[in-house]
Amino acid sequence: MLLAQISKWRHLGDGLHRSRGRVELVDLLPYILAALLLTAILFALSMYHKRNDFSQPGNDPDKLFRELSRAHNLDFSSRRLLRELALAYQLEQPAEVFLQPAALRPDRLPDYLLSKQAEVRALQQQLFG
Amino acid sequence: MSTGLQTTLEVLSKSRNEAAGTVLLTGLSSATPAICDGVLKPLILRRKKRGHLEILKRWHLFTDAQREILQEGRGRMSGALRDALLSENKQLFHNACEYVEIFCEYDSIPTLVALAENRDHPRAKGATRLIQYLVAQLGEFVHGAENSKDRRDPQAIRRFVLESLERSVERFRRHKRIELVEAFVNLGSHANPLLNTILGDPKHACYLAVINTLTTSPSLGVQELLLTALLGETASPNLLKVISKRDDQPFITRVLAFAKGSLAPQVAKNLSKIRSFAWLQPAWKTYLELADEDQAAAIKLLAASGVKQDAFLDLLEVSLHQGGPLSRLTACEMLSSIQCAQANQLILDTVYDDDPRVQAACVRQLRERHLGGSLPILLQMIDSPHDVVQTAAREALSEFTFANFIAGYESMNDNARRTTAVLVKKVDLQAIPGLLEELASPSPSRRIRGVEIAQLLGAVAEITPTLIELMADKDHVVRCRVAEALQHAPLPAAVAALETALHDQNTTVQDTARASLTALRQSENHNHTPSSPAEAPS
Incomplete structure (x- = not known):
């Protein structure tokens, strides 16, 4: 079977x-x-x-810029504008722009940033009163 | 300051990103005052030598307000200060010196010592001056009043600085910088091993510098060192010699403070090893310039010292003749332990001093010294208007008490009894109560003696009521003596008592009463022929 x-x-x-x-x-x-x-x-x-993570020690100018930008609650376009200004004024570090009110004077902007006078003025007001 | 900038500075101050230091440094050059001022504190707090050096480089450009901000950096900039002090850059060195001076950066002393030791270094003199200044400041910080603004531990700083200076003193033969030895002495203590080694070896290279500093330095530290040596178990003989040589007023005042209360046994023991004090010469000038209270303390101090008795007596004489009331009093009290002709004469010269306390101090010593003619002076002093003098005179004549008089009464002749009774009456304020006690005695012989003594003391008039009561005494001898005594009491009550006694049951009493009445009347008649109405009895 x-x-x-x-x-x-x-x-x-x-x-x-x-x-x-x-x-x-x-x-x-x-x-x-x-x-x-x-x-x-x-x-x-x-x-x-x-x-x-800004609590870690180090020597990072970009990170410092981000740290400052975050402290000031800056949006992406403002951060980019500040970086452009730092570049335009040949600052050693982008974060230096936070202590350079002269770099944020709307009347002294390089030609290619003249269109952003209003934003620069607003940033100047925010960062330096 | 805007909130935006404030946020930036807070982030830069707290960030663990080293790039923040570089950013902050750019702020130092900012034309905006708020930024320039604002970055100072974060730069100081970040403890990065680069930032601190930048601050020191610009120190001379900072305003007073900015320098005030930098006060936060005290104790945080040691590394930068060291680099700046050792820098070839004159301005940077000058700035660092100024910072160290203003904020009393004692951490910089080892660096300054290294500079000062190098005599050929162009900054050596400046460094030496700064060390002297800092050590003086530290001395005041350690020994002066507490500074609530400065939270640093003065003793910890002192130990740190002293360690550096000790090493420098050990290298003295090489650098020969006396100022560094002086600085070491200013901060040292009497128990410092190195200091004791130097003091114990007169041939030590630093010996003269140390002795000279200890003798002449006005610093609080040196004064404290010498004073604590006096309080120590065994003060170095050299330190005691220095103490005896110092004649500057602030130091003398501090030494004398020891003698203002009761002198500590240890201080007294150390003082006993000092044979002279420079401030006593020449011609007591410094001594006489002292305040009265200090002069008094000086006398106590000298009494405890090993100064010869002649010199001490000279000081007492000067004090008694030219000193203030307190120093005269102290001088008098100190004379009590000196037994000699000069001391006796000083006591006799001073017994009529203007100050009753001084008089009293002299009076207390008159009897002990067994000086001829002292008894009349003492009796005179009992009548002084000043209680303190009276009390002293009574204490000096304390053997002339009523109790003693009674005890020796039987052994005295009449003359001695009369003389002693006069003294007892003057000296013992308890004479009359004692006499009354005697008259109340159950013994007839004591009552009789009491009546006799009342006459000797000239106290009949004072105790007439008691005597009148005794006219009823059961003993006729007592009554007779009372009747005799009452002739000295020209009072109506006494006369009445005598008239009653004319009817006494005892004839002797009657006769005595009669005789007393006659004597009283004669005395009364004598008194009733006055030369002027004012002398008439009232």
Whole structure:
């Protein structure tokens, strides 16, 4: 009777055979991709945290600029404008602009920034009263 | 200051980013005063030598208000100050010196000492002057009144500076800078091992400089060193010699303060080793310039010292002749422990002093000294208008009490009784109460003696009522003696009592009463022939 039913049980142990245990790389690909993605996210988060952690000692003029900008609640465009002004006045560090009221005088702006007189005036008011 | 700028400065002040220091430095050159002033405090607080050096470079340009802001930097700029002091830049050195001087940066002393020791260095003299100034200031900080504005620990600073100066003194042979030795002495204590080594070795290179400083320096530190030496268990003989040589008024005043209260045993022990004091010479000039209270203290101090008796007596004589009331009184009191002809003469010369307290002090010593002629003086002093003199005279004649008189009465002859009775009456204020007690005695013999003593004391009139009561005594001898005594009481009550006694049951009493009445009347008649109406009895 068993032989008669051989078609039902002949592949019963195939899954346990040694030759059947080999894992193909393609099978792991989704996991690898997920791990890489996770690492990238963690790295990005870490970098973001490090970039904005002002409690760590160091010597980073850009970071100081960000620290000051955050303290003054400056938006992206204001920060960019200040950086442009620092560049225009050839300041050693962008943060120096926070102690240079002369750099924020609307009447002395370089030509290419004349269009932003109003923003500069507002920034001057905000930073130096 | 705007809130925006304030925020910027706060961030730059607190930021752990070193780039903030560079940004703040740009603010120093700002044409905006608020920024220039505003960056000073953050620069100081950031403890970065570069920022501190920049401040020192610009120090001479700062206003008084800005310098006031920089006071926050006291004790924080040591590194920059060291670099500035050692700098070749004259202006920077000058600025650093000024900063150190104004803010009393004692941390800079080791650097200044290094400069001062190098005699060839162009900054050596300036450094030396600054050390002298700082040490003087530190001396006042340590020994003067507490400064509520300065929270630094003066003793800790003193230890730090002293350590630096000690090392310099050890190098004295090399640099020969006497000012550094003086600075060391100014801050030292009498227990300082190095100081004691120098003092114990006259051949030490610093010996003369140390002795000279101790003898002449007006600094509070040196004065304190010498005074604490006096309080010490065993004061160095050299320090005691220095104390004896100093004649400057502030130091003398401080030494004399020891003698204003009761002299501490340790001070007295150390003083006893001092044989002379420079301030007593020449011709007592310095001594006589002292206030009366200080002169009195000086006398006490000398009494405890090892000054010879002759010199001490000379001082007492000067005090008694030229001193104030307190010093005269103290001098008198000090004479009590000196037994010699000069002291006796001083007492006799002073007994009529203007001040009753001085008189009293002399009077107390008259009897003890067994001086001829002192008894009349004492009796005279009993009549003094001043209680203190009267009391002193009575104390001096304290053996002339009524109790003593009674005790020795039987052994005295009539003459001695009369003389002693006069003294007892004057000296003992309890003589009359004692006499009344004697008259109230149950023993007839004591009552009889009492009546006799009343006559000897000349106290009959004072105790007449008691005597009249005794006319009724059951003992006829007592009555007889009372009747005899009443002739000295020219009072109507006494006369009446005598007239009653004429009818006494005892004939001896009657006779005595009669005789007394006769004597009284004769005395009355004598008194009724006055030369002027004013002498008539009232």
